[in-house]
Amino acid sequence: MAQVPLSVDELKKMAATIRCDIIEMICTAEAGHPGGSLSATDIVTALYFRLMQIDPANPRWPDRDRFILSKGHACPVWYAALAERGFFDKSHLATLRRLGSILQGHPDMNKVPGIDMTAGSLGQGLSVGIGMALAGKLQKKDYHVWVVIGDGESQEGSIWEAAMSGAKWQLDNLTAILDRNNLQNDWHVDELMPIEPVADKWRAFGWRVVEIDGHDMEAVVAALEGAKENKGGPTLILARTVKGKGVSYMENVCEWHGKAPCQEEADQALEEIRRCSCEQ
């Protein structure tokens, strides 16, 4: 088991491991969402192996940091991170989406140790995070709530309801990370229903906004640490990412939003991810 917190170099290697898990899981399941899992991998890795106060032996520890993957379809990255972090045995990863598996197509908090909130219907996770953050303030807990939202998901009106309320209650124990990969199920976000100027929108809603390259691990860690330290209000980390990051034929290709690689494609993907990781 990896000794946390990991260094930036170790985080990069762990991210590569998690990317390999994602490819293997989705290939084995013959279904799933690789593109958005891979775009969020560096963020999720930094959270689980560096930032979050959690205890894999006590997944419902009341004082733990909370994580919500509001774009729940990207759960392979969440499952892989939890398994690598020791919340459950890695053998479960091969059961993704199978009948009787704890690893549902979209995450179920009552089936998987470490899943802090059931997700799948878009536009809900940030609101759930608002509730957790308000509860933390009310009960004088020090935990931090981390929510990853999608850019396509940001077309949901409820995201902006949540944004308003985060500012109203000055929830500095809440951080949203926007996985800005610019692709959604049907097409490019900026063409299908543009969300820009998205940083300005969040600022106008009263959030502190930090823009980063969501695959620059050093920048990811710095932004997350800064968000945790920031007082007085919530932070939105605008993480510019690449959908399908790490797999050449998946990168920025819309079709890989919700398609499984065949074995041959998976082998190529694994080789690319491992080679890239070794070169680092």
Add this chain to the structure above:
Amino acid sequence: MNNNQTFPYRYVRPEVLPLLSSGEVFTRADKAPTRASFAEAVIDIGGRNPKVVVLDADVSKSIGTNKFAAEYPDRAFNFGIAEQNMFAAAAGMATTGLIPFACTYAVFASMRALDMVRNAIHYPGLNVKIAASHSGITPGPDGVTHQGQEDLSIMRSIANSTVIAPADPDTTTLAIHAAAAYQGPVYLSFTRDPVPKIFTADYPFEIGKAVTVREGRDVTIIAMRDLTAHALVAAERLAAKKIDARVIDCPTLKPLDTESILAAARETGAVVTAENNVIFGGLGSAVAELLVENEPMPMQRIGVQDTFAESGPYLDLLDKYGLSAPHIAAAAESVVKRK
């Protein structure tokens, strides 16, 4: 009534009894909207349990939960006109052990925010109490957009749901306490308009239990929320025609008290259901499903037909849309004839 060998009523206030046959129970009895009972009960419960929080969506003045906010400002959260955010946030609070009462009108709780109510609250089984006022066509003058005539049917269709619609102000108080003590999501339905106080303090409220409030042999009228009072009035009208109607108050739509209902149906041989809710998927449907699979018999459903209502005084609306005592009595006569 006087011809009966035994006094037929159970848990009905003595002062209400003389007002039933004339229907004056709706004008002369003490009345209050059941939302007001909720607003008072949640202060009481919140006073004893610091984990109770109240979430509003800009109708706290209407529901009366602004009084909770005044009493416990740190545990009151007004989300503005943003029901989706409120219900998902309630789910987030519940994951930490808080007991949120999320309050709005039935139309918004069951429809505007249904995705959150289903996926964020019921699927994970989180301990959120959904307090829905203006259920049924009780907000008479407000008109269709504010009349929650489908909420009970919608909520009944969701897995793991518990759906409660108490008949009068005092049983509403009992229901709120029971819901607070229950672990898991509960949908609580209240009236906007005042309804008569019909039951005594010893009414045995229990989640999942229907209560026989009038004994009778010829037909069973199963009623819920504001139509229970109308069912009692209907029973008096029927008594005048020598039809002895049993009346069951069914405050819990789900889980349905199948045992009591089936037993009463078998003993009387005919059933009428009465709900201020669409006839699709609510109490009438639930009872029909039960009977058709166990003991088919003459049955008729009183409820809002395949139509929207309109603005108007509450009691006039009940008359116009076929929900009031005369309609219930006519349905009972009809099923008795079919026996």
